[in-house]
Amino acid sequence: MTLTLVSQSKHFGGLLAKYSHASAVNQCTMTFNIFLPKAAAEHQTKVPVLYCLGGLTATEDNFAQKAGAASRAAQYGLALVFPDTSPRGVDFAEAGASDDIGYSAGFYLNATQAPWDKNWKMYDYISKELPQVLSANLPIGGHGALTIFLKNQTAYKSVSAFAPILHMSKSNWGRFALPKYLGDDQSTWKEYDSVELFKLHHAQKTLRTDFNVLIDQGTGDKFLKDNLHTSDLIEFVEKEGLEKQFTIRYQDGYDHGYFFIATFANDHVDHHAKALGLTLSH
Amino acid sequence: MTLTLVSQSKHFGGLLAKYSHASAVNQCTMTFNIFLPKAAAEHQTKVPVLYCLGGLTATEDNFAQKAGAASRAAQYGLALVFPDTSPRGVDFAEAGASDDIGYSAGFYLNATQAPWDKNWKMYDYISKELPQVLSANLPIGGHGALTIFLKNQTAYKSVSAFAPILHMSKSNWGRFALPKYLGDDQSTWKEYDSVELFKLHHAQKTLRTDFNVLIDQGTGDKFLKDNLHTSDLIEFVEKEGLEKQFTIRYQDGYDHGYFFIATFANDHVDHHAKALGLTLSH
Numbered sequence: 421m422t423l424t425l426v427s428q429s430k431h432f433g434g435l436l437a438k439y440s441h442a443s444a445v446n447q448c449t450m451t452f453n454i455f456l457p458k459a460a461a462e463h464q465t466k467v468p469v470l471y472c473l474g475g476l477t478a479t480e481d482n483f484a485q486k487a488g489a490a491s492r493a494a495q496y497g498l499a500l501v502f503p504d505t506s507p508r509g510v511d512f513a514e515a516g517a518s519d520d521i522g523y524s525a526g527f528y529l530n531a532t533q534a535p536w537d538k539n540w541k542m543y544d545y546i547s548k549e550l551p552q553v554l555s556a557n558l559p560i561g562g563h564g565a566l567t568i569f570l571k572n573q574t575a576y577k578s579v580s581a582f583a584p585i586l587h588m589s590k591s592n593w594g595r596f597a598l599p600k601y602l603g604d605d606q607s608t609w610k611e612y613d614s615v616e617l618f619k620l621h622h623a624q625k626t627l628r629t630d631f632n633v634l635i636d637q638g639t640g641d642k643f644l645k646d647n648l649h650t651s652d653l654i655e656f657v658e659k660e661g662l663e664k665q666f667t668i669r670y671q672d673g674y675d676h677g678y679f680f681i682a683t684f685a686n687d688h689v690d691h692h693a694k695a696l697g698l699t700l701s702h
Numbered sequence: 703m704t705l706t707l708v709s710q711s712k713h714f715g716g717l718l719a720k721y722s723h724a725s726a727v728n729q730c731t732m733t734f735n736i737f738l739p740k741a742a743a744e745h746q747t748k749v750p751v752l753y754c755l756g757g758l759t760a761t762e763d764n765f766a767q768k769a770g771a772a773s774r775a776a777q778y779g780l781a782l783v784f785p786d787t788s789p790r791g792v793d794f795a796e797a798g799a800s801d802d803i804g805y806s807a808g809f810y811l812n813a814t815q816a817p818w819d820k821n822w823k824m825y826d827y828i829s830k831e832l833p834q835v836l837s838a839n840l841p842i843g844g845h846g847a848l849t850i851f852l853k854n855q856t857a858y859k860s861v862s863a864f865a866p867i868l869h870m871s872k873s874n875w876g877r878f879a880l881p882k883y884l885g886d887d888q889s890t891w892k893e894y895d896s897v898e899l900f901k902l903h904h905a906q907k908t909l910r911t912d913f914n915v916l917i918d919q920g921t922g923d924k925f926l927k928d929n930l931h932t933s934d935l936i937e938f939v940e941k942e943g944l945e946k947q948f949t950i951r952y953q954d955g956y957d958h959g960y961f962f963i964a965t966f967a968n969d970h971v972d973h974h975a976k977a978l979g980l981t982l983s984h
Contacts, residue, residue, distance in 0.1 A: 429956070429957050429959050429961040430920070430922060430955040430961070430962065430965075431961035431962070431965055432964075433965075436961045485767070485768050485960065488773065488964065490964070491770065491965075491968075638712070640712065672712075674711070675711050675712065677711050678767065679711040679712070679718045680711065680712065680713070682714075682770065682773075683712075683713055683714045683715075683773075686773075
């Protein structure tokens with residue numbers, strides 16, 4: 421699997437590069453941005469990598485351009501990968517007809533229903549194909565969103581999220597998109613529902629206890645009530661006494677946008693750097 | 703002159719707000735973003751302000767969304783204003799026909815030639831009207847780009863620039879746009895040419911000596927040779943022995959884009975904060 425360099429710019433001593441590549445699982449051309457710190461960009465030194473997954477309406481550019489996270493990542497010698505959020509350029513009209521399904525709305529799931537099942541394999545893309553493409557082509561040591569982390573707990577060292585859809589099956593977005601992507605059998609929805617996955621793994625005693633999940637949620641976020649359901653996770657955490665494993669922060673007055681993300685992006689980089697044993701030495 | 707609030711988001715403890723207003727000098731609706739640190743946003747405390755002027759192809763959003771400067775400004779208690787770079791929505795087709803003249807290419811000049819002379823008064827807008835609009839409506843104390851600074855040396859405390867067009871009359875961009883905006887008499891071009899203005903004020907002994915101009919220029923900037931002419935300013939500075947007043951930094955390998963700006967934005971905030979006597983106390 422070869423990478424095509426689309427553009428590159430020096431950034432915080434390292435390199436912000438955009439690549440495209442043929443995706444076998446999504447059956448289309450996928451594009452991502454990557455920040456390589458100086459050691460990797462100049463000396464091909466292998467460095468750890470943090471996956472920064474965008475949300476609804478985002479592309480590979482939003483977090484890369486607007487979060488300001490490369491500043492701190494450069495100091496840690498940490499690479500940042502910014503994948504696109506869905507397949508692109510497919511040949512059926514529904515793909516581009518709505519903000520809530522199709523382009524920029526991949527929800528990191530593997531669709532099982534036509535016409536989505538041919539290309540919408542974002543779960544496999546993020547958890548399997550992209551890591552392989554990266555490690556085969558770029559100097560990163562290999563191995564962070566909530567559902568992917570939960571189902572691959574040994575592949576990632578840490579996880580955090582900004583304003584995540586925590587209870588997908590209950591959210592308006594999920595109730596619109598999931599029947600189309602996965603069908604009407606709601607048992608299939610739980611595979612991509614963080615609260616349900618946390619509950620399942622905890623009941624099965626397969627939830628790792630040596631990690632801390634950092635979640636920042638703005639209280640001014642207009643999607644909080646009907647789509648994000650942060651309180652459902654808090655209720656689970658409190659009921660099960662899992663406070664040591666979760667740091668769920670309500671940030672007063674912040675909304676759902678990049679001005680919120682940028683404010684706390686470096687906190688998240690710090691969180692992952694700590695889990696990776698990195699220190700501010702660069 | 704009243705402001706219309708377009709949007710606002712909490713950002714680094716303060717507020718990133720977009721406003722529009724009727725512009726008397728540009729005879730159209732103008733839009734700007736402003737970052738207000740907490741003291742100003744929450745307590746209406748008057749704070750100093752740094753004007754962040756965008757370049758070709760930019761709007762009021764580029765620097766606000768991509769530079770990451772609000773992080774440091776919040777710590778200094780400094781407001782940041784991000785004006786648009788040209789009039790918008792005017793009623794003649796040339797305004798939107800080129801990247802190098804018209805929309806997003808105001809060059810901060812007062813046009814004297816039709817059809818531009820009705821709306822393209824960006825010099826007056828930035829140096830006079832916008833400061834008045836801001837001080838009348840927002841809690842800023844009032845007090846930075848090179849040509850505007852040079853012609854208003856008592857109104858500003860400091861100035862800095864990223865990859866500026868230093869010798870406008872010689873640049874390809876200037877030689878294309880200036881005849882259209884100002885006519886063929888090249889003596890009128892010098893009013894908006896930084897190197898020529900530095901030379902003029904130095905010869906007239908009207909160049910302030912109590913400031914330091916910070917300029918960052920990437921060596922990988924494709925516009926360096928034919929449009930920016932950094933070496934012309936350096937030649938002037940060295941010939942006249944003005945090294946104390948200028949800090950001109952070539953940044954190895956950086957290009958003309960926002961990944962370059964973001965890398966050094968906090969250096970510039972530090973530069974202005976020092977000139978304003980601000981300390982990192984917030």
